[in-house]
Amino acid sequence: MADTPTTRRSFFGLAGGTALLCTIGGEEVSVEGPETLRQADAAAARVRRPRATLAQQLPQIQPQPGGRRREYWIQAETRRWEIVPTRRDEWHNRRIPGRNTYLAYMYRTMTPGFAAYASGPNIPGPTLSGDVGDVIVVHFRNADRKLRQAVTMHPHGVKYGPEYDGAYMGEFTRAGGFVGPGETFTYQWECTPDSVGIWPYHDHGPNHTLNTFRGLFGALEIRPRGAKRPDRLYTVFAHQLPPPVTGLQRNFQCLNGRAYAGNTPTLRARVGQDVEINAFGMDSNFHTFHIHGHRWKDAAGAYVDNPTMGPNETVTARFVEDNPGRWLYHCHVFTHQDTGMTGWYVVEP
Amino acid sequence: MTAAALLAPAGANAQTYPEPKDPGKVEPKPKGPFETHTVCRKKGRCDFRTIQRAVKAADAGDTIRVRKGVYKEAVRITGRKKRFLKLIGNPRKPAKVVLDGRGKKQNGIFVNDADEVSVNGFKARRYRANGFFFTNVNGYTMNHLIADRTGVYGLFAFNTIGGRMINSEAYYVNDGAFYIGQTPPQDNPIQTMVRNVDGWGSPIGFSATNMRYVTITKSRFYNNGIGIVPNALDSEKYPPPENNVITDNDVFWNNFNFHEGKPPFKPRTTGTAALVPIGTGILMLGGRGHLIENNRIYGNYLSGVAAIDGILLVENPLAISLDRNIVRGNQFGANGTDLNGRDLAYDGSGSDNCFSLAGVGVTEPANKSTFAKCSNGPNGLNTTVRNTMLSWTGKNAVNGWIKHPHAAKPGYTPLEIYNP
Numbered sequence: 001m002a003d004t005p006t007t008r009r010s011f012f013g014l015a016g017g018t019a020l021l022c023t024i025g026g027e028e029v030s031v032e033g034p035e036t037l038r039q040a041d042a043a044a045a046r047v048r049r050p051r052a053t054l055a056q057q058l059p060q061i062q063p064q065p066g067g068r069r070r071e072y073w074i075q076a077e078t079r080r081w082e083i084v085p086t087r088r089d090e091w092h093n094r095r096i097p098g099r100n101t102y103l104a105y106m107y108r109t110m111t112p113g114f115a116a117y118a119s120g121p122n123i124p125g126p127t128l129s130g131d132v133g134d135v136i137v138v139h140f141r142n143a144d145r146k147l148r149q150a151v152t153m154h155p156h157g158v159k160y161g162p163e164y165d166g167a168y169m170g171e172f173t174r175a176g177g178f179v180g181p182g183e184t185f186t187y188q189w190e191c192t193p194d195s196v197g198i199w200p201y202h203d204h205g206p207n208h209t210l211n212t213f214r215g216l217f218g219a220l221e222i223r224p225r226g227a228k229r230p231d232r233l234y235t236v237f238a239h240q241l242p243p244p245v246t247g248l249q250r251n252f253q254c255l256n257g258r259a260y261a262g263n264t265p266t267l268r269a270r271v272g273q274d275v276e277i278n279a280f281g282m283d284s285n286f287h288t289f290h291i292h293g294h295r296w297k298d299a300a301g302a303y304v305d306n307p308t309m310g311p312n313e314t315v316t317a318r319f320v321e322d323n324p325g326r327w328l329y330h331c332h333v334f335t336h337q338d339t340g341m342t343g344w345y346v347v348e349p
Numbered sequence: 350m351t352a353a354a355l356l357a358p359a360g361a362n363a364q365t366y367p368e369p370k371d372p373g374k375v376e377p378k379p380k381g382p383f384e385t386h387t388v389c390r391k392k393g394r395c396d397f398r399t400i401q402r403a404v405k406a407a408d409a410g411d412t413i414r415v416r417k418g419v420y421k422e423a424v425r426i427t428g429r430k431k432r433f434l435k436l437i438g439n440p441r442k443p444a445k446v447v448l449d450g451r452g453k454k455q456n457g458i459f460v461n462d463a464d465e466v467s468v469n470g471f472k473a474r475r476y477r478a479n480g481f482f483f484t485n486v487n488g489y490t491m492n493h494l495i496a497d498r499t500g501v502y503g504l505f506a507f508n509t510i511g512g513r514m515i516n517s518e519a520y521y522v523n524d525g526a527f528y529i530g531q532t533p534p535q536d537n538p539i540q541t542m543v544r545n546v547d548g549w550g551s552p553i554g555f556s557a558t559n560m561r562y563v564t565i566t567k568s569r570f571y572n573n574g575i576g577i578v579p580n581a582l583d584s585e586k587y588p589p590p591e592n593n594v595i596t597d598n599d600v601f602w603n604n605f606n607f608h609e610g611k612p613p614f615k616p617r618t619t620g621t622a623a624l625v626p627i628g629t630g631i632l633m634l635g636g637r638g639h640l641i642e643n644n645r646i647y648g649n650y651l652s653g654v655a656a657i658d659g660i661l662l663v664e665n666p667l668a669i670s671l672d673r674n675i676v677r678g679n680q681f682g683a684n685g686t687d688l689n690g691r692d693l694a695y696d697g698s699g700s701d702n703c704f705s706l707a708g709v710g711v712t713e714p715a716n717k718s719t720f721a722k723c724s725n726g727p728n729g730l731n732t733t734v735r736n737t738m739l740s741w742t743g744k745n746a747v748n749g750w751i752k753h754p755h756a757a758k759p760g761y762t763p764l765e766i767y768n769p
Contacts, residue, residue, distance in 0.1 A: 060673070062725065069724075112640050113564030113594025114540055141540065175536035182488075182511060183537035184562070 020244045020284075022209040026170070031210060031244040044149035044207035049180065050173040058163055058175075061188040066225065067133030072126065073110040075143040076151050076203070076216060078103055079121050083241060083252045083259050084340075090262030091328065091342055102246035104257065105144065105151070105203070105214035114141055114184075123257030124237050125218030128201070130158075130191040131225045141184040150178045150205045155220055156312065157199030158189035167204040178205065195222045198235070198278040198314050213245045215257055217282050230276035230318065232269045238289070238309070238331050238341055239282035252340050253331070259340025266344040267329065269321045276318040277329075281309040287336065289315045291345055292327040306332050324349040367461050367484065369508040369531065369586065375487040376432045376464045379410035389416035400424045400436070400448075409433050415471070417445040423454040423476070431463040438470035440493040450476035450499070457481055457499060464488050474498055479505045480519060483512070488539075492516055498613060502528045502556070503548070508586075511539035518547040523607075523614040524622045525556030526573065531585040532561035538592070540564055549573060550764060551614075552607055552622040554600075557590055558582045564594045572764035574607055575625040576600040576649070581635030581659035581668055582621065588668040589659050590636040595644060600630040601687070602648045602755060602763050608744040610766035621661070626651055626738075626746040628690060635659025639674040646689065647682050648763075650750040652713065653689040654679065657738055658698040671699030681709060683756055690751035695719045696735035697728045711751070713737060 020031040022040055025047030029040045063069055081104035084096045107125025109118040119126065130136045140153050154166035164187045168177045179185045202208070203216035219235040241252040241259075255264040269275045279289035290306040296319040298304045309315045330342035386403040387395035395416060397403040401424050403413045410433040417439060426434060436458070438446030448457040448471055457473030460466050460483045467490035473480035480496030480503045483489045489512040496503030496519035503519025503526045506512055510533060519526035526548030529541060541563040547570075548554035554570030557563065557579040570576035577600060581589035606627050607616050617623045626632065628651030631641060635658050646653040658671040681692040693704055693712045697719035704720045706712075712720065714734045722728050741749045755763050 065725075111596065112642055113566060113596050114542070115544075115564050115566035115594065115596050179537055182539050183535075184540055185537050 020209065020213065020242065022207065024210075025206045033244055034247040037210075037244060037247060040207065040210055041147050041149065044210070045147065047150065047206040049150075049178055050171050059161070061135045061190055063135045064133035067131065067135065067191070069135045069137050070128075070130050071112070071137045071139065072128055073112055073114055073118070073139045074107050074126065074153070075110055075114060075141040076105060076107055077121055077143040078105050078146050080104070081106070081123065081215065081257060083246075083254060083257065084263050085258070086262050088262060089260035090344070091260065096260055098250065099248055100252070102241065102248055103214070105147075105211045105216045107153075107216060107218055110141075114139075123215040123217075124235060125201070125216070127219045127221055127235055129221045131223055131227075132191050132193050132196060133225055134191045136189045136191065136220070138187040138189070139184060140179060140187060142179045142181055145181045148181050149207050150180045151203045151207075151211055151216060152177055152179055152185075152205045153187060153201055154204035155187075155189055155199065155201040157197055157220055157222060158195045159192045160187070160189045164188055168206045168208070191222045193224070196224055197222060198316055200280050200282065200312050200314065202282070202312070210245065213239070213241070213283065219278065219280065228274070231273040232267075232275045234265065234267050234277045236265060236277060236279045236289075236329075236343070237282040238279060238287040238336070240285065240336075253336040255341055255343050261328070261342050261344050264340070264343035266346060268346050268348070270348045271321050271324050273321050274318070275321050276316060279309060279315045279317070281311050281313050284311060285333070285336075286310050287341070288332040289317065289329070290332045291317065291329040293323045293325065294319060294327070321347055323347060370462070370485050372464075372485050372487045372508060372510045372533065375511075376429050379408070379433055381410055383410045383412065384408070385412040385414060387414050387416065390418040390420070404431065404434070407431065407434055411435070412437060415446050419447045419449050421449050421451060423450060423456055424448070424458045426458070426460045426463050426466055428462055429464070431466065433465045434463065434467070436466070436468045436471070440470035443470045443493045443495050444472045446471050448473040450474070452477065455479075455500075457496070460489065461485055466490075467492065469493050471495070472497065476500050479503070480522075481505065482507070484508055486510075486512070488512055490515075495519070496526070497521060502526070503551075504528070504546075506541075507531055508533065509541075510535065512541045514543045514546060516545045520548070520550040521613040522551045523617050524551070524620070525553040526551040527555045528557070529560045529563055530556070530558040531587060532559065532563070534561065534587055534591075538562040542566075543568060550605065552605075552617070552625055553578055554603065556580070556621075557593065559585050559588045560590045560593060561587075562592055564596070566594075566597045569599045571599070571602045571761065572605050573603045574605050574622075574627040575629045576603040576631055578625065578632045578634060579636045579639060580621065580632070581662050581665075583662055583664045588635070588662055588665045590639070592638040593636075594640045594642070595631065596640070596642045598644045600644055600646045600649070600653075601683075602761075603630055604628045604648075604650045604750075605764050606744060606747060606766055610768045612767045613769075624743050626655070626741040626749075627744060628652070628746050628750050629655050630689065632656070633671065633674055635662065635669060635671055636674065637670075637672045641674070641676045641679065643678045645680045645683065646692075648687040648689065648753070648755045650690040650752050651741060651746050652694040653681050653692040655694040655738065656702065657696050657735070660739070671702060673701045675703045677703070677705035686756040688753040690749070690753070693720065694738060696738055697731045698735070700727045701725070702728050
């Protein structure tokens with residue numbers, strides 16, 4: 001990085017891409033580039049299985065009457081991931097030159113028993129759905145053997161005991177907080193009435209900051225039993241992929257792992273449809289979620305068109321579509337929107 | 350069914366097996382540099398003339414390439430110094446590289462306490478105990494193997510963690526063509542994968558005593574006494590079997606009555622193999638948390654899927670109960686062209702067992718009462734059904750058969766009684 005001349009664009013990119021400070025199994029690592037990234041991964045691979053994870057009784061969580069166990073089989077794996085597949089920014093109609101592929105860590109849906117792939121690995125991971133009274137059961141496997149470190153799935157919003165927290169906590173760690181290479185763990189999370197909402201889940205293993213930045217995150221969708229689901233449901237994660245994580249020269253401001261309109265998700269709807277777009281902050285910055293030409297009510301009942309979301313915070317925009325056309329949606333932090341955190345929203349009449 | 354089965358005939362077979370030990374964590378990957386050793390029958394062409402000598406010379410992580418030919422050996426790979434060893438025959442045509450026990454030797458390849466050993470592309474024939482036997486290991490690969498008349502089991506993994514059995518075939522053994530058993534319980538289990546294997550012509554296609562965390566998929570089990578049987582036994586540690594997934598397999602024509610005729614192996618008169626209810630596709634004999642889903646199950650004269658609690662357990666009463674098993678989405682009877690005698694048989698023992706009745710025809714009981722409940726407590730034991738199912742033990746199962754004609758299946762011939 002140091003010997004690369006700073007251009008206007010890389011300056012904007014760098015503005016948000018300073019070193020990533022991580023604490024990994026008792027070691028503090030400042031991830032600044034490929035070399036320190038390797039050091040961070042080596043530190044994470046050195047983290048020993050906490051003794052407390054051994055020999056514990058895991059309760060079987062039963063659903064409430066009328067509810068059911070919703071089983072998911074999900075594995076985490078590493079894969080090369082292209083941030084700007086088209087190599088263009090459709091918004092400004094310009095080329096985006098340079099390397100844009102990095103080693104991502106991603107969740108992937110599998111068929112029962114991890115017998116076969118049920119989807120590609122993706123950023124974000126699959127959206128897990130449940131109604132109030134259900135139990136979300138996630139059979140989770142760490143299928144990566146390259147980075148040789150433990151990862152987990154840690155949910156927000158749902159109810160669980162400490163055994164299903166999915167968090168590394170040093171000597172206090174339970175089995176679900178340290179899923180080593182090749183290993184599995186089955187999480188069981190309850191959908192209680194106060195779980196209603198759209199929540200993120202993400203890695204919370206010993207190297208959680210780095211691996212969450214790499215792409216280990218997704219959404220949980222909990223609704224009241226019998227509630228009407230929207231006609232169109234979208235989840236959009238605003239996050240950056242900075243040089244320390246990717247080893248690339250520039251900082252990419254991403255939506256769902258992609259940067260620049262035409263690469264980021266193009267949301268689609270028709271006039272009259274009940275649309276719900278859930279936006280999440282998934283890095284160390286604050287973002288906003290702005291859709292051109294639309295307003296909606298926030299949780300307090302006020303009309304908004306550009307609410308703020310912090311790290312792991314969700315903004316839900318739900319409205320009945322009434323304004324056809326091609327619109328932009330983006331984070332309104334200006335450096336973010338100009339360096340990739342923008343997408344199309346296309347409404348057909 | 351196995352430790353006892355293996356140890357019991359030890360006198361007759363003059364071989365003792367290692368005591369099970371904790372397979373522990375996977376040993377660290379060796380650093381290298383790695384060597385490749387070659388083996389062939391012809392003098393002077395390769396590094397060695399027997400596989401065993403090559404194994405002896407090899408260090409952890411080395412590769413041994415075995416050229417085509419017949420090797421009259423019983424290969425042993427023991428200890429951590431042989432971990433990550435790769436034995437490669439002919440993965441495309443495993444039958445070209447033959448291990449021959451000539452009815453005298455015990456195991457074709459026997460791996461004990463050497464983690465992540467990979468054996469790829471061999472055929473074992475005429476052994477007395479097992480074709481390929483892995484025990485006390487954390488991680489293994491058995492790929493492109495054929496076991497033909499290899500004694501008790503074809504491909505056999507005992508007291509192991511993780512591992513893979515893939516792209517292989519086993520037949521004409523006197524117990525289970527494939528076997529995984531006594532899996533140590535783990536907090537963060539490592540899934541074992543069984544994919545694309547053929548188990549046929551044996552009392553049991555896939556035998557699984559106290560087996561855990563195994564996925565059996567895209568495989569075929571046919572012309573056995575019974576197709577697949579996860580079972581709970583005292584004779585091995587850690588009963589009952591738990592958390593296995595059986596999905597996307599073909600389980601058909603398991604009506605091989607090896608008690609009659611002249612089977613190509615010495616039939617067992619004791620042990621579970623002698624007791625299996627002939628004519629069954631998949632039997633859960635005790636066990637917890639199994640998922641049997643999306644399989645094609647047809648032409649089994651007694652029953653497609655049967656379930657009963659761990660009736661053979663005496664010393665482990667807490668492990669008897671049959672709990673939280675799910676059977677759903679299976680296709681029975683090949684669209685009506687090749688019906689099972691019954692699609693499901695279940696005595697209602699245990700709790701929270703859930704059978705989907707979509708596409709299910711004849712059942713035991715006929716009124717489907719034991720399948721009514723799915724969660725939140727005991728399913729409701731029906732002793733009449735239970736007694737009926739118990740009367741189907743061993744060759745008496747034939748009395749319970751409801752025979753239907755098979756649909757022709759190119760490349761496969763139904764086997765009921767073997768008379769060469």
